[in-house]
Amino acid sequence: MTDRILLVGATGFLGSFVAARLMERHPVALVRPSSETSVLPRGMELRRGSLNGGPLPLDGISTVVYCASMGFGHVPRSVRQLEQRRISRALFISTTAVFTTLPSASRTPRLEAEAAVERSSMDWTILRPTMIYGTARDRNISRLLRFLKRIPVFPLCGNALWQPIYVEDLADAVVAALDSSDTVKKVYNVAGAQPLRFADLVRTAGRAVERNVTLIRVPLAAAVLAAGLTRVVTPEQICRLAEDKAFSYADAARDFLFAPRSFAEGVACEAEALGLARRAPPRVEPRR
Ligand SMILES: NC(=O)c1ccc[n+]([C@@H]2O[C@H](COP(=O)([O-])OP(=O)(O)OC[C@H]3O[C@@H](n4cnc5c(N)ncnc54)[C@H](OP(=O)(O)O)[C@@H]3O)[C@@H](O)[C@H]2O)c1
Known part of the structure; x- marks a missing residue:
């Protein structure tokens, strides 16, 4: 079979949702010996390979969907192979995260990776999501929900804007962008429906697990000092919490009808999936 899709990062949090959506096109998953393949749809073809070196298994492949991080320096080599x-x-x-104004070790390799893609002769598209959430596999909101269910008290340090994206909406966006010729040689920011202040994010997450959260304001300077002294989190991580992370997705809405759900809707689905709340209300499909 030719003209197949290779899904890089198929076993990852986002990749497994994309894999499920591409299944009817008989995609191929790039996997390592250590990859947890049980998260993939049954029957998906697996091909061994690694981004760390060696040839990518590209026989019969015409399309690549790359859901592995672009921050480890391997993208320019992969692009040459493609x-x-x-x-x-x-x-x-x-x-x-490429927009951060704070010191970040991964920012330069990510920007170099994007530049390598943009210089390539392929019909490429780049999606830049905000923080992704939606199941126990996320490394952010699932922890917050479990914490708030047990202890509905949370420190508030700064009150920046956040706009996390629900994993199912991002997986839908990947397929829609892939299928649209309007997205060729373009970069898109993709985010949740609206930005919300961190205090509202925590309160909304609390409501999703049926808790009224008490927020305790902590001055940013004190939190940075405490981080430096305790080393539980780094001062940079605290500063990043306080940095605004709101992004327009108007280009994505125009070119591939991207219409993400609100954080209230997404976090209710996640709380239910985690067994931390009663059934979430059904999603009201946006009018297109
Ligand atoms: N999670 C977020 O909140 C977030 C926010 C913004 C952007 N993003 C971006 O969204 C994308 C998906 O994120 P995610 O959280 O779904 O990632 P993830 O769960 O960490 O999954 C990473 C995937 O990449 C694969 N991978 C890593 N190194 C590899 C290598 N050397 N060779 C072959 N495969 C390798 C992993 O395979 P194994 O199963 O073998 O480890 C896994 O399938 C990434 O580009 C990430 O930078 C994520």
Whole structure:
């Protein structure tokens, strides 16, 4: 079979949702010996390989969807291989973290990775999501929900804007962007429906697990000092919490009808999936 899709990062949090949506197109998953393949849809073809070196398994592949991090320096090498093997279409998942104004070790390799993609001769598209949440596999909101269910008290340090994206909405966006010719050679920010202040995010998460959360304000300077002394989190992580992370997705809405759900809707689904709340209300589909 030719003209197949190679899904890089298929076993990851986002990748497994994308895999499920692509199944009817008989995609191929790139996996390592250590990959947890039980998260993949049954019957998905697996091909061994690694981004760390060696050739990517590209026989019969015409399209690549790249859901592995672009922050580890391996993208320029991968792009060279894709071009040599005449891959025609490629979609890459970057991150809105490239916009941070704070010191970040991964920012430069991510920007270099995006530049390598943009210089390539392929029909490429880059999606930059904000923080992704939605199941026990996320490393952020699931922890917050479990914590708030047990202890509905939370420190508030700064009150920045956040706009996390629900994993199912992002997986839908990957497929829609892949299928649209309007997205070729373009970069899109993708985020949740509206930005919300961190205090509202925590209160909304609390409501999803049926708790009224008490917020205790902690001055940013004191939190940075405490982080430096205790080393539980780094001062940089505290500063990042306080940095605004709101992004317009108007281009994505125009080009591939991206219409994400609100955080209230997404977090209610997640709380229910985690067994921390009663059934979430059904999603009201946005009018297109
Ligand atoms: N999670 C977030 O909140 C967030 C926010 C913004 C942007 N993003 C971006 O969204 C994308 C998906 O994130 P995610 O959280 O779903 O990632 P993830 O759960 O950490 O999954 C990473 C995937 O990449 C694969 N991978 C890593 N190193 C590899 C290598 N050397 N060779 C082959 N495969 C390798 C992993 O395979 P194994 O199963 O073998 O480990 C896994 O399938 C990434 O580009 C990330 O930067 C994520």
